[in-house]
Amino acid sequence: MTLEDVARSAGVSLATASRVLGGTARVREDLRERVLAAADRLSYIPNAHARALAGSSSQVVGVICHDVSDPYFAGIAGGVMRAAAAHGLLVMLASTFRDPAQEVAYLSMLRAQRARAILLIGSGFEDRAWERAMNAELEPYLRSGGRVAVVSRHRALKVDAVLPENRAGGAALARAMLDLGHRDFAVLSGPRTLTTVADRLAGFREALAEAGVELPDDRIVEESFTRDGGYAAATELIRRGVRATCLFAVTDVMAVGALAALRDHGLRVPQDVSLAGFDDIPIVRDLTPPLTTVALPLAEMGERVMALALRETRGSRARIERVGGEVILRPSTAPPRRP
Amino acid sequence: MTLEDVARSAGVSLATASRVLGGTARVREDLRERVLAAADRLSYIPNAHARALAGSSSQVVGVICHDVSDPYFAGIAGGVMRAAAAHGLLVMLASTFRDPAQEVAYLSMLRAQRARAILLIGSGFEDRAWERAMNAELEPYLRSGGRVAVVSRHRALKVDAVLPENRAGGAALARAMLDLGHRDFAVLSGPRTLTTVADRLAGFREALAEAGVELPDDRIVEESFTRDGGYAAATELIRRGVRATCLFAVTDVMAVGALAALRDHGLRVPQDVSLAGFDDIPIVRDLTPPLTTVALPLAEMGERVMALALRETRGSRARIERVGGEVILRPSTAPPRRP
DNA sequence: CTGAAAGCGCTTACAG
DNA sequence: CTGAAAGCGCTTACAG
Structure with a gap:
């Protein structure tokens, strides 16, 4: 036919x-x-292939994220899908499972598919070789008319971006915790090669420093970027005998695991220790106690990155859209108990 | 180039x-x-288009689900993505947001893309017109060599399927609750036009009936298939003054909302009322109390449906793979308090 | 094993 | 406005 x-x-x-x-x-x-x-x-x-071959532009946009089954990415992906539907576009979604090489490979496949735009969702890696490989793919793609927009990375990639204010968010959260009266902090961190982690951590630390509060390196535990990573990090903190009154998990997903670990070790939140996260994934308001966090409008970020990728761009410079994070105080944080 | x-x-x-x-x-x-x-x-x-046009088969598989940002689908999608990566395939993912018409439209777009296989993830609709429209798309696609596999639907679509045992799972859960001593039940249901809902409900009801326990219609509240739907359903039950000792939410996502509603109304789980869900999405073990549920191996289901779609099929009949649900008792359910 | 050529199913200048 | 034809970038019989 x-x-x-x-x-x-x-x-x-x-x-x-x-x-x-x-x-x-x-x-x-x-x-x-x-x-x-x-x-x-x-x-x-x-036949979409014949159409694309004969010149009419493709109706496909590629999306590369770390892991669709992670609520953070799922939330953003939801926004992307909604925007795609509104524009009659089809989305090719790839999960790299945080493997930089996979990311480059997918980029190449998406180029082969002649995707009209490619969206990179999620933190970049602070890794020279990776940056070089990414740029080697991105540059010819852009030159051939492809559009690229990203959420949450920047460093070496000069493309349109939706940038959550990770640094400012981390700082705002730190100030909120300082206001509560905390002076002893510890951080449950993900891999610091992820720019998102580095930024949140830096902001948090700077705000503490401004208040004259130090955050020694041994108060930062680095684990994988998952619920179980959060569990492991909290457990490690307890094992080290760290006596912090407030814990900052760099993502809500890690905070969920941390909360479980604290409970399993007989620590009450927030009576014995306060706990805060980052992202405001949907579930955290339903935890016990509900989690203090820095809220990011996930679905909206997905819609905006799609809008960036679809905008007319007659050679204009990369556009950066910053997305503010709002500190939401919930019962998981409270003033420290006076000793 | x-x-x-x-x-x-x-x-x-x-x-x-x-x-x-x-x-x-x-x-x-x-x-x-x-x-x-x-x-x-x-x-x-x-150029993938030129390749596909010239005859070599496509490396794209299409996946249609209700909503990627829902943890149930995100979990299955994660398995699908992993399987896709293992086979060097690209996934086109579409979210219908539970609109039957969108589902048909995406099917058509995926056909235009000449996807090598199409995966339908999630409950079908009990709707004649929809079934007819779906079959009208599916049949020519299959005839032209396309492969189709589904998770969780069956009725009118005679294609390979991974079928969670919703009915048996609902029944097993009912029996477990009966064993705990419960005799007064209520159900927080999603739209019954979804086959998944209908099946879980039927199984639950049958097992109760076998034990001589009735579940009157006014003990079943139908709300949307979301966290807020669960919240609304539980609230409605309370408003009606229903005095059940055990609530069954047909999905974990709804149970999460129900748990919040119960708490907001001053009801303790499980002391005042037991609550159970279905699916075992990752978060529910971290709720307070952890949720009793029927566990489905979500990622594995994603991998299996992909395997079905990729198998050689020289005209063999549709293959059905059943996936058992395992009742996992957690603290959200307990024996009813003796009055 | 290698090459010239047809053909996959469309779109779009180019004439009319 | 409409049609004949070239061309998009490949793959694959078909000869050699």
């Missing part, structure tokens, strides 16, 4: 059938109707 | 270059190396 069949069945030329179905040019009303009728009658489905 | 350029640069014919890069035929070693070197030197990226 090809356009050829439709054209023949409608008694018009291939070109006319194409123009009707593609909506690319005005066609006499009666011919138009005959083509439409024929297409319908034959249940004609255009 | 086309294959033509690579061939010229390597001093071979287009055909030879194609054979080397496509790995479709044996080529003399020295020519082979020249082609590879040229492709590398020119940073050649094949």
